[in-house]
Amino acid sequence: MQNPFSEEQVRQLNEIGKLPPTEQQAKLQAMFSTFNEEQIKFLQNQQKAVQEQGGQCPFCMIVEGKIPSQKIYEDDQVIAVLDINPATRGHTLVMPKKHYALTAQMPDGELAHLFMVVNNLAKHLFETMKAEGTNIFLANGAAAGQRAPHVFVHVIPRYNGDGVNFEWEGKKAEDEELAKIREQILKEGFEIKEEVEEEPEEIIEHEFEMSERIP
Numbered sequence: 001m002q003n004p005f006s007e008e009q010v011r012q013l014n015e016i017g018k019l020p021p022t023e024q025q026a027k028l029q030a031m032f033s034t035f036n037e038e039q040i041k042f043l044q045n046q047q048k049a050v051q052e053q054g055g056q057c058p059f060c061m062i063v064e065g066k067i068p069s070q071k072i073y074e075d076d077q078v079i080a081v082l083d084i085n086p087a088t089r090g091h092t093l094v095m096p097k098k099h100y101a102l103t104a105q106m107p108d109g110e111l112a113h114l115f116m117v118v119n120n121l122a123k124h125l126f127e128t129m130k131a132e133g134t135n136i137f138l139a140n141g142a143a144a145g146q147r148a149p150h151v152f153v154h155v156i157p158r159y160n161g162d163g164v165n166f167e168w169e170g171k172k173a174e175d176e177e178l179a180k181i182r183e184q185i186l187k188e189g190f191e192i193k194e195e196v197e198e199e200p201e202e203i204i205e206h207e208f209e210m211s212e213r214i215p
C-alpha cells in the first residue's frame with residue numbers, strides 16, 4: 001500500500017514515533033481528527049505489521065490465548081475477561097478482538113456491538129454478583145488514563161462501601177465561560193457521521209445468555 005499521508009503529516013508522524021509509547025498515544029489521538037479513512041486504515045495495517053514482528057500488544061495476546069485469562073464471553077468480534085487486578089469483585093474487561101488503539105479507529109457497527117455486549121454484561125454482573133451498581137469506564141489516550149494501546153471497556157460491579165472512587169472536584173463555571181466553550185466546540189458545526197454495519201451473526205462461544213433489556 002502506498003503511503004497516503006502528506007509530507008507534513010509524515011514529518012509529524014516521524015516526530016511522534018520518537019516519543020515514549022504513552023506520549024505517542026496522546027499525540028496520535030490529537031492527529032486523528034485530521035485523518036481520512038484511507039489514512040486510518042494504513043496506520044492500522046502498520047500497527048499490525050509491528051505486532052507481527054514481535055512487539056505484541058498484551059490484549060491481542062489475551063485474544064489469541066497466548067496470555068491465559070478467565071473468559072466470560074466471546075463472539076466473532078468481542079471478548080470479555082476478568083481483570084487480573086480488579087477494582088471490585090467481578091471487574092471485567094470487554095475488548096474488540098481486532099487491534100484498535102482508540103475508539104476513533106473503530107467502525108460504528110463494531111463499536112455499537114462492543115457496547116451492546118458491555119450493556120448486557122453489566123446487567124448480568126449486576127444480577128449474578130449481587131452488585132448495587134455498575135460503572136462502565138473507557139479511556140481513550142494516555143491523558144485519559146489508557147494504559148495499553150488496545151481499546152477496552154471496564155465493567156465494574158459496585159458495592160456499597162467498596163472504596164472505589166470515581167469522583168472529581170467540579171469547579172463552578174460561569175455562564176459566560178460555558179457559552180464560550182460551547183462556541184469553541186460548535187465553531188465548525190457538529191454532525192453525526194453515521195455508517196451502520198450489520199451485527200455479527202455467528203456467536204462462537206458464550207457463557208451467559210444475551211437477552212433483551214428488561215425495562
Ligand SMILES: [Zn+2]
Pocket residue numbers: 057058059060061098099100149150
Ligand atoms: Zn491489541
